[in-house]
Amino acid sequence: MSGFQPGKNGFQDYRSKIHLDVDVCVIGAGAGGCAAAAALAESGLRVAVLEEGSHWEPRDFRQDTAFAFKNLYQGRGARTLRGNTVIPMPGGRGVGGSTLINSGICFRCPPSVLQTWRDEHGCETITNERFGAYFDRIWETLGVTVNPVAVQRNNNLIFKSGAEALGLDGRFMARSAPGCVGCGICQYGCPTGGKTSADRTFLRQALSSGTVGVYANCRVERCETVGDHVVAVEGHTIDPETHEPVHGIRVRAETFIVSGGPVGSPLFLLRNGLADNTHCGEHLVVHPAVGTLARFAQEIRPWSGVTQGYYVDCWDEGFLLQTYTVSPDQYFLLLQTAPGPETLEILADLSHVASAGVLVHDEDSGGRVRWTPAGPDLSYFMGEGDRRRIIDGLRLCAEVFFAAGATAVAPGRLGHRPVTTMAEIRAALPHDVPASHLPIYASHPMGTCRMGADPETSVVDPHGRVWGWSNLRVADASVFPTSLGVNPQVTTMAMGLLVGHSVAGRV
Amino acid sequence: MAITRRAVLAAGAVGLGSGVGVAVAIGEADVSAELSRDERATVAAAAATWFPGEPFPVSGDDQRVVDAIEQIVMEVLAPSQRLAFRAVVRALQLGTLAARGRAFHDLDAEARRDVLQVWADPSVLPRRVALDSLKAVVGMAYFRVPEVLDHVGYRQTCGVSLGQLNSVGRGRA
Ligand SMILES: Cc1cc2nc3c(=O)[nH]c(=O)nc-3n(C[C@H](O)[C@H](O)[C@H](O)COP(=O)(O)OP(=O)(O)OC[C@H]3O[C@@H](n4cnc5c(N)ncnc54)[C@H](O)[C@@H]3O)c2cc1C
Ligand code: SF4
Numbered sequence: 001m002s003g004f005q006p007g008k009n010g011f012q013d014y015r016s017k018i019h020l021d022v023d024v025c026v027i028g029a030g031a032g033g034c035a036a037a038a039a040l041a042e043s044g045l046r047v048a049v050l051e052e053g054s055h056w057e058p059r060d061f062r063q064d065t066a067f068a069f070k071n072l073y074q075g076r077g078a079r080t081l082r083g084n085t086v087i088p089m090p091g092g093r094g095v096g097g098s099t100l101i102n103s104g105i106c107f108r109c110p111p112s113v114l115q116t117w118r119d120e121h122g123c124e125t126i127t128n129e130r131f132g133a134y135f136d137r138i139w140e141t142l143g144v145t146v147n148p149v150a151v152q153r154n155n156n157l158i159f160k161s162g163a164e165a166l167g168l169d170g171r172f173m174a175r176s177a178p179g180c181v182g183c184g185i186c187q188y189g190c191p192t193g194g195k196t197s198a199d200r201t202f203l204r205q206a207l208s209s210g211t212v213g214v215y216a217n218c219r220v221e222r223c224e225t226v227g228d229h230v231v232a233v234e235g236h237t238i239d240p241e242t243h244e245p246v247h248g249i250r251v252r253a254e255t256f257i258v259s260g261g262p263v264g265s266p267l268f269l270l271r272n273g274l275a276d277n278t279h280c281g282e283h284l285v286v287h288p289a290v291g292t293l294a295r296f297a298q299e300i301r302p303w304s305g306v307t308q309g310y311y312v313d314c315w316d317e318g319f320l321l322q323t324y325t326v327s328p329d330q331y332f333l334l335l336q337t338a339p340g341p342e343t344l345e346i347l348a349d350l351s352h353v354a355s356a357g358v359l360v361h362d363e364d365s366g367g368r369v370r371w372t373p374a375g376p377d378l379s380y381f382m383g384e385g386d387r388r389r390i391i392d393g394l395r396l397c398a399e400v401f402f403a404a405g406a407t408a409v410a411p412g413r414l415g416h417r418p419v420t421t422m423a424e425i426r427a428a429l430p431h432d433v434p435a436s437h438l439p440i441y442a443s444h445p446m447g448t449c450r451m452g453a454d455p456e457t458s459v460v461d462p463h464g465r466v467w468g469w470s471n472l473r474v475a476d477a478s479v480f481p482t483s484l485g486v487n488p489q490v491t492t493m494a495m496g497l498l499v500g501h502s503v504a505g506r507v
Numbered sequence: 508m509a510i511t512r513r514a515v516l517a518a519g520a521v522g523l524g525s526g527v528g529v530a531v532a533i534g535e536a537d538v539s540a541e542l543s544r545d546e547r548a549t550v551a552a553a554a555a556t557w558f559p560g561e562p563f564p565v566s567g568d569d570q571r572v573v574d575a576i577e578q579i580v581m582e583v584l585a586p587s588q589r590l591a592f593r594a595v596v597r598a599l600q601l602g603t604l605a606a607r608g609r610a611f612h613d614l615d616a617e618a619r620r621d622v623l624q625v626w627a628d629p630s631v632l633p634r635r636v637a638l639d640s641l642k643a644v645v646g647m648a649y650f651r652v653p654e655v656l657d658h659v660g661y662r663q664t665c666g667v668s669l670g671q672l673n674s675v676g677r678g679r680a
Contacts, residue, residue, distance in 0.1 A: 065646075065650075066583045069583060069647075070582070075585075076583060076585055076588065078640075086632060243585065301662075303662075304662075327650065328655075328656065328659050328661055329643075329647050330646070332557075332642070333639065333646055336627065338623070338627060339556050339623050340620060344561075347563075347659070348562040348658065348659065350659050350661070351659065351660040414629040414635070415627055415628070415629060436635075
């Protein structure tokens with residue numbers, strides 16, 4: 001059956017066990033899975049895309065953190081990494097995956113990263129020509145553009161003014177949001193449809209072929225194998241309210257593409273013994289980030305304008321500064337100061353706050369995704385170098401805010417009150433601040449099923465084929481051999497196109 | 508109540524996902540039972556410590572806030588997260604009983620602020636993370652109240668009204 005499932009009555013339309021027999025089964029409808037489905041559909045292949053979360057239309061989203069966490073986020077918004085600190089690691093759940101809740105920032109993967117993947121990991125399929133063409137296609141499909149100043153508004157413009165005053169290399173970011181009106185709530189799902197998430201773009205391209213069916217609220221759990229062949233996968237329809245399994249689902253296919261994201265994909269492979277944990281689940285990188293905020297005399301209204309519109313490029317130093325905005329409850333969480341009059345005053349005065357943060361390119365940090373009898377175990381250890389780069393980035397962020405006229409800046413250190421001078425910022429942020437004293441956050445998991453030419457050091461080959469299996473592939477951000485240093489959705493989609501075209505015999 | 512299970516306190520800056528060191532005895536019944544009177548009193552006291560009223564128009568112990576906390580705990584958190592949340596609440600409640608001779612909600616405002624500040628100390632990671640989980644739920648509930656959002660000036664510009672997008676005590680989270 002082609003088109004979006006369940007049908008018009010929603011989840012109730014699943015009435016009994018589902019049996020499907022298709023050419024290709026894609027597990028997970030995020031950035032990678034949707035792009036892979038579009039590439040497969042071009043060749044007329046019959047595809048079933050299975051996604052554990054729901055299918056959403058813009059009118060369904062609500063501007064409420066609790067609603068979003070329950071319905072759009074992995075682990076109901078509570079997914080965390082543990083190691084030398086605890087790091088929240090949000091991820092999307094639903095048709096569109098993390099693109100449903102991301103900020104739409106688009107970067108082409110830096111050529112030096114692609115070259116490392118070719119030279120050091122043997123990814124010969126990742127040529128500049130092929131990926132250049134994929135990036136062009138993604139730009140066109142998503143309508144990637146720099147939003148006009150009129151919708152960027154103060155939170156982005158004030159940071160821009162500070163960056164310019166310091167002569168930094170800053171710019172508005174290109175975004176997959178050609179219809180953005182600047183309501184600043186991308187993390188709740190875009191209520192205007194202005195953001196071109198993967199479900200509204202690549203998946204629609206796939207559906208227009210008439211050979212693709214998208215099964216929302218279906219979680220894949222197990223697989224059946226014969227020799228080096230995966231014969232079928234099985235799972236359940238998932239009640240969107242309780243998240244409990246209801247009916248069974250079984251899909252037979254010629255080829256299976258796992259696109260569950262850098263947590264879901266290794267967990268599926270590990271749970272089913274399709275890969276061992278020598279490399280599968282290892283090499284997790286996340287672009288650790290810390291947000292900070294600043295107070296201004298003039299009104300900013302940070303929630304008005306593009307959610308994340310402007311950045312300062314310090315890629316050579318190992319980090320980027322990017323603006324962001326969140327809802328008041330998240331500012332409350334971020335503002336890690338003691339309860340009392342000062343905290344209250346800042347919260348009551350949020351309309352005079354601007355916010356930006358630092359995102360680092362994991363160089364000496366890393367983590368892993370493991371399956372244990374008690375469930376998934378996610379860990380990450382922040383290295384000394386990355387921790388120092390976070391401090392450098394936070395200091396620069398404060399400098400930008402002061403240059404823009406901030407009256408006070410929160411240094412981005414737990415428990416530390418906003419201060420008024422750079423000397424106080426440096427005192428609050430010496431280079432030996434432990435990772436556990438920084439409110440680190442990570443929304444870019446990558447690398448747990450890394451690609452490479454050597455089965456001894458990788459999980460999938462340069463076509464996304466899982467080593468040891470003839471018809472099992474992975475297509476999502478988990479196949480990145482290293483961290484990118486820039487926001488990953490575009491590169492993830494390029495990986496989806498690569499694997500989809502490879503299955504169709506076009507690579 | 509027969510104790511059939513021990514929950515690990517859990518949290519994360521946005522929630523309740525990571526195991527931490529302190530364990531508080533919790534019963535199976537706690538998965539589905541609504542918050543007890545003591546638990547409501549503890550979360551109300553914590554919310555009122557963060558939001559005592561002035562300069563905001565609503566205090567954290569306003570019934571709408573406490574109801575919204577309960578709604579989030581019962582409808583948004585997964586059963587295992589609910590257990591963890593209750594463990595955090597009970598640790599706060601009982602911890603002060605052991606250390607200061609009074610349950611958290613019986614302390615005066617200054618003493619409650621001291622307790623929350625101690626819990627916020629990042630040198631004791633599990634306790635800090637546990638506090639964040641409580642703070643996350645309180646924040647989600649408090650910043651749902653229309654007068655609070657009005658006070659902050661939080662208004663959308665995308666043509667979708669707050670009334671449509673936010674629901675306090677209406678519908679399911
Ligand atoms: C809050 C946030 C903001 C971000 N902002 C940006 C940004 O502005 N720009 C940018 O470039 N990147 C951004 N990212 C990152 C980007 O969205 C991701 O890197 C990208 O979506 C990853 O794609 P993926 O296919 O690997 O996984 P995802 O897009 O996460 O999709 C995986 C999907 O698989 C499903 N799934 C998992 N397991 C199963 C299973 N067993 N059965 C069925 N379904 C399953 C999941 O529910 C999910 O929907 C952001 C991420 C977050 C969380
Ligand atoms: S800022 Fe608002 S309108 Fe723009 S993409 Fe994000 S949610 Fe959509």
